[in-house]
Amino acid sequence: VKSASTRALIALALGGVLTLGAFLGTFFWAGVPDFGFVRTAGRAESVRYQGPFKQEVAEARYLQNYVGYRAEVETDGDIVQGTITEASDDAVTLDADGDSVTIDAADVTSAIVSGSTYGRPDWGQKIFYFHVPVAEISFIVFAVAAFYSLRFIMTRRRQYDQKARVAMEVTLTFIMLTMATGILWTRAAWGVWWEWEPRLTTYFIMTLLVIAYFVLRNSVEDEERRALYAAAFSILGFIDAPISFFITRLIPSNHPVIERGGLETPMLVSFIVAQIGMLLVGYAIYQLRMGEMKLTDRIEHAKTLLEG
Amino acid sequence: MALVPLIMFAGSVGIAGVGTLLATMSVNTSGKDFVLPVLFIPLMYPLLLGAVSATAAAITGGPDAMGGFWIGMAWVVGYDVIMLLASYGLYEFIVGA
Numbered sequence: 128v129k130s131a132s133t134r135a136l137i138a139l140a141l142g143g144v145l146t147l148g149a150f151l152g153t154f155f156w157a158g159v160p161d162f163g164f165v166r167t168a169g170r171a172e173s174v175r176y177q178g179p180f181k182q183e184v185a186e187a188r189y190l191q192n193y194v195g196y197r198a199e200v201e202t203d204g205d206i207v208q209g210t211i212t213e214a215s216d217d218a219v220t221l222d223a224d225g226d227s228v229t230i231d232a233a234d235v236t237s238a239i240v241s242g243s244t245y246g247r248p249d250w251g252q253k254i255f256y257f258h259v260p261v262a263e264i265s266f267i268v269f270a271v272a273a274f275y276s277l278r279f280i281m282t283r284r285r286q287y288d289q290k291a292r293v294a295m296e297v298t299l300t301f302i303m304l305t306m307a308t309g310i311l312w313t314r315a316a317w318g319v320w321w322e323w324e325p326r327l328t329t330y331f332i333m334t335l336l337v338i339a340y341f342v343l344r345n346s347v348e349d350e351e352r353r354a355l356y357a358a359a360f361s362i363l364g365f366i367d368a369p370i371s372f373f374i375t376r377l378i379p380s381n382h383p384v385i386e387r388g389g390l391e392t393p394m395l396v397s398f399i400v401a402q403i404g405m406l407l408v409g410y411a412i413y414q415l416r417m418g419e420m421k422l423t424d425r426i427e428h429a430k431t432l433l434e435g
Numbered sequence: 436m437a438l439v440p441l442i443m444f445a446g447s448v449g450i451a452g453v454g455t456l457l458a459t460m461s462v463n464t465s466g467k468d469f470v471l472p473v474l475f476i477p478l479m480y481p482l483l484l485g486a487v488s489a490t491a492a493a494i495t496g497g498p499d500a501m502g503g504f505w506i507g508m509a510w511v512v513g514y515d516v517i518m519l520l521a522s523y524g525l526y527e528f529i530v531g532a
Binding site: 280329332333335336339342343346347348349351352355356359360362363364366367370 | 453456457460463464465466470473474476477478480481517518521522525528529532
């Protein structure tokens with residue numbers, strides 16, 4: 128394909144299809160892990176029905192937690208079977224085949240409750256196929272930006288500065304996507320939007336570094352000086368950035384880490400497809416923005432020619 | 436407690452090394468007094484992390500804390516070496532601009 132922008136559009140379409148396909152496909156292909164078990168009094172109306180459960184209750188007052196469940200309550204030599212209709216610290220009322228029986232909590236020698244239990248599907252885990260590739264690409268594009276910054280310092284050619292800047296913009300885009308998906312996941316899995324935890328904190332620091340890069344760019348007037356300062360800062364920033372990647376292996380952290388061989392085949396294949404797709408999307412955004420920059424340059428050039 | 440000056444020294448070296456480069460850069464920007472902290476604080480974070488945990492271990496003292504102390508010191512010294520080398524390499528270009 129001749130034109131860079133056509134190539135970028137093809138990469139964007141292909142990457143979008145792969146990423147979305149992997150993300151949606153995992154709902155059907157890769158298994159949904161259980162987040163925890165839920166107990167109910169009746170038969171669980173769930174596709175992930177686990178089966179019945181039967182449990183002895185340690186103290187009679189705990190029967191308050193099982194109103195509506197079937198129970199077998201034993202008093203001195205007498206066993207009452209029925210559904211718990213009411214329970215307090217002092218007494219428990221059972222509905223035994225239409226007869227209402229009230230038993231003092233002090234008289235209860237043992238009690239067994241029964242119902243059913245089902246696994247609560249952890250749908251939140253599915254964001255893994257989106258969040259992790261996005262986060263990885265943010266590191267890769269940051270590396271590309273640092274590479275072009277180094278090239279700029281060595282050669283002082285303006286095109287490398289432009290490339291580094293565009294790569295940094297793509298990094299910021301991917302960092303923001305990582306943050307958004309990560310925040311959604313922590314809310315679903317940990318019950319909080321944000322936690323000052325090693326991985327999250329260092330990633331937040333990386334976000335600040337990338338934002339600081341643009342603050343620096345916008346506060347220097349002279350074009351050559353701006354390019355040089357920005358290049359130096361992005362190299363320093365990139366030395367800092369990998370800490371976020373490795374910190375979960377150094378300091379105990381709540382953030383999950385993929386272990387070697389920890390993914391089943393459907394999960395692994397979907398994950399790899401999502402990674403390839405996201406790499407294509409990153410490349411496409413970079414190329415499209417680069418094309419836009421080149422067009423702007425040509426327009427500026429034409430303007431100066433017309434004025435002169 | 437006797438080890439606190441060691442951390443203070445190692446930490447100061449890192450702060451001075453990177454700080455000098457960033458200060459040279461921020462002098463030539465339009466918002467001098469706010470650009471420096473914006474650049475400096477996130478870049479300083481790994482050093483701060485190591486120095487704080489090492490200081491905490493040194494003040495707590497005892498044989499149990501020594502492992503944490505040396506891990507913190509490894510962070511600080513590693514950061515010092517890498518960042519000083521990078522800053523030293525870049526300084527010439529920044530001053531020349």
